[in-house]
Amino acid sequence: MTALAPALWGTTYLTATLFLPEGRPLLAATLRAIPAGLLLLALSRRLPQGSWWWKSWVLGILNIGVFFALLFVAAYRLPGGVAAIVGGIQPLLVALLASRVLHEKLTLTRLLAGTTGVFGVALIVLQSQARLDGLGLAAAAGGTLSMAAGMVLAKKWGQPVSRGGRPVSPLATTAWQLVAGGATLSILLLIFEGLPTAPLTVPNILGYLYLSLIGTAVAYFCWFRGLAQLPAGAAAFLGLLSPVVAIVLGWLVAGQALSPWQLVGILVVLASIAAGITLKGTTHDPGNVRARRQELPATQGR
Template sequence: MLTALAPAVWGTTYLVTTELLPPGRPLLAAVIRALPAGLALVAVTRRLPQGIWWWRALVLGALNIGVFFALLFVAAYRLPGGVAATVGAIQPLLVALLAAGLLGERLAPRTLVAAVAGVAGVSLLVLRADARLDGLGVAAAAGGAVVMATGVVLSKRWAPPAPLLATTGWQLVAGGLLLLPVALFVEGPPPLAPTGANLTGYAYLAVIGSALAYALWFRGIRLLAPTEVTFLGLLSPLVATALGWLALGQELTVAQGFGAVVVLGSLVAAQARRGRGARPVTAAEPSSSPSQQRI
């Protein structure tokens, strides 16, 4: 349930982006969302990476934060939220395939069916017949799903050596630093006089959308199987749709209601244990075969 709070919070990103942030600055939004929150967590925990974790933190920060944030905001600016969410819903399927290859997890037919149902449910929930398709936006949404799926699986494969808040801070800082020069080169310096709404949006995304949500997300990756974690991401479009109805007065249709039921059904099916008494293998527990051991 705590892990589910993270994608629920991320479901507010599209509303905050469109209502509070300045237009045309997706990379700036990504930097401000990641870097201040990461620096604050590192300062509080007073822990720095050691040994191989310097490059591992850089890789994970790029996948989970830097590249993902950039693609997320590009998709948010160039696509209707429904299109971006539908393309991003392929992430559980990608995680299932990667977990089978890198972690030795069994690729259960039920997982594949639930993943396909999740994409169908999200499309019914948020996709409109007159949705405008933008090639770059679709590519950004698909790329975001790929890099986030890879980041989830590698975060499970590489057992973190430090407390949760410290490793979360490392990734946020690494991702933010990777994004900073790109944002300055592509978009130029930030505006000199941001509005109060802009500052509110940035603060919300940094504190709630990054520092808190990612700490809960990475905690879930430590404790749960990757497929169980990634299916929770389907809550994001569900929350986004609910906010559109509550905050923006958007109309809900019967098809959207059915889509919400399908999404929840796929999520519940993915969380069901694969056998009586079965539980995910954590990084601290050796698995039954060398090919399945976490590194």
């Protein structure tokens, strides 16, 4: 279920280039986040409590606000699949951050698996005949770093607990992040792009609906639900499915060339994912375990 999220994210680049108006990355990011967040908020019918007001805002900026803005800048300035391929460095970033913040064990095998994943996506990129844009690559790298930090913080803070002692549904926490990130994006939209002056076409509307409902609401619910149950390092490797899906869609739908070396790169990436998600890279911090147990009711603690 967690793997479904990056697979859906891999369709973002093709959708943006085929259906969305050109030169409006902040509009695309805002219309992707806010409708999805409001929909999930209506379904969950729960607002943040206590510290989760500011935690949701921080996570919303990292996982949604900054990430979406840079994602669409990259999507508009890079050919389909190339921006997603830059995300291949994410498992290494998450592994490094998780080892410092979450005390997940940084093993040599995990580092090798992450490096292999980067090598695999490099095979795909280096065999591409598409022109690479410096600003687009910088935006893709910045978005990857932003989401890596958001993943580690989301894992560190865990799921909030209601006043009755029950964990809050990932549906609600996903909604909080999407609304917070969408609100931030709407401010940036008004400052830097402004509201659209030309009416949206039917393909534009369909593209926005797909990205908001499927590529965001469904995908992020699956992602944060899985992140709550998986080590951050293992979940990050699943993110490598995004560039694989993006490059395959570029070949199937957009008619982009797919060389034998790119096929080898895809196989290398899939092998890296298989190695990364089967490793036990988490070590438990007794202090954190005791702290979590103290937050649980007595029946759950037993």
